[in-house]
Amino acid sequence: MRYGRVMTSPVSSHTYVVALGSNRAGRFGRSPSAMLEAAIDRLLRSGQVRLKARSSIRATAPLGPARRRFANGAILIETALRPDALLRLLKAEERAFGRRPGRRWADRPLDLDIILWSGGRHYGPGLIIPHVAYHMRDFVLDPLCAIAPAWRDPRTGYRMTHLRARWRRRGNNG
Numbered sequence: 001m002r003y004g005r006v007m008t009s010p011v012s013s014h015t016y017v018v019a020l021g022s023n024r025a026g027r028f029g030r031s032p033s034a035m036l037e038a039a040i041d042r043l044l045r046s047g048q049v050r051l052k053a054r055s056s057i058r059a060t061a062p063l064g065p066a067r068r069r070f071a072n073g074a075i076l077i078e079t080a081l082r083p084d085a086l087l088r089l090l091k092a093e094e095r096a097f098g099r100r101p102g103r104r105w106a107d108r109p110l111d112l113d114i115i116l117w118s119g120g121r122h123y124g125p126g127l128i129i130p131h132v133a134y135h136m137r138d139f140v141l142d143p144l145c146a147i148a149p150a151w152r153d154p155r156t157g158y159r160m161t162h163l164r165a166r167w168r169r170r171g172n173n174g
Contacts, residue, residue, distance in 0.1 A: 013078050015052065015118040016086060017148055019111075019131070019140050020075065023068040026098045026109040032071035033057045035097065039110055040075060042093060049089075052076040055143035063137070068107055074115070074143035083122045083129060087114060115140060120154040130154060135163045 020036045028038035036057050043049050053076040060070045079086060090112040097110035115131045122129040130153060134140045141164040144151075149161045158166070 013080050014082070014086075015076065015078050016083075016114055017116040017144055017151070018075050018077060018090065019113045019115050019134070019143070020057075020073045021070050021111040021113075021139070022109055023062065023070040024098075024107050024109045028097055028109075032068075033059075035109055036071050036073055039093060039097065039112065042096070043075075043077070043089075046089065048081060049077040049079045049086075052078055053147040055146040058139075058142070060139040063139075070139065072139040072143060074140070074147055076147045083114060083117060083119070083127055084124055087127050090114070115144065116148075116151060116154075136167060138164075138167070141167065 020039060022032035022035040022039075024035070025031050026035055028042075029035040040051070040054065044051055055074045057071050057073040060072045062068060062070055081089065094108075094110050094112055099108050099110055113131055113134075114127065114129055115134045117129050119129075131140075134144070135153065141160065145160050145164055149159065151160050152158065153160070153163055156163070
């Protein structure tokens with residue numbers, strides 16, 4: 001036995017909030033909302049994630065140059081994957097749905113973003129958690145509050161419902 005040091009086993013699972021978006025139909029659905037349903041189904045069938053909660057899918061106005069309305073939602077998942085490995089899985093799903101590199105905020109068949117994770121903050125190549133702008137976007141905050149209202153932002157310590165209220169008090173609806 002070692003004194004002064006607590007021995008713990010490594011964490012075997014992590015919890016994540018993943019935001020989903022689509023504004024184009026494609027090979028997996030006849031509408032953006034059907035694309036999101038198919039994406040959730042494919043992630044679960046991968047055997048690498050377990051669904052803990054999901055928001056409803058809602059239609060939202062586009063942000064940036066996109067012209068079509070979006071379908072947006074969020075899922076709360078549990079997985080053994082670390083952030084970079086989960087990002088690879090999500091990017092592979094986006095490609096399977098027909099997403100190609102291009103303009104920022106352009107029309108897309110599928111957008112999957114890691115918003116939060118149970119490990120707090122993460123900084124890596126191509127991935128920052130919490131997502132840099134999630135707290136300024138109703139289309140992320142509303143679904144997030146539906147599935148994890150008490151989750152605390154690792155930067156501010158505010159609960160998700162508090163972040164949404166502060167954003168709206170400023171007169172924003174991003």
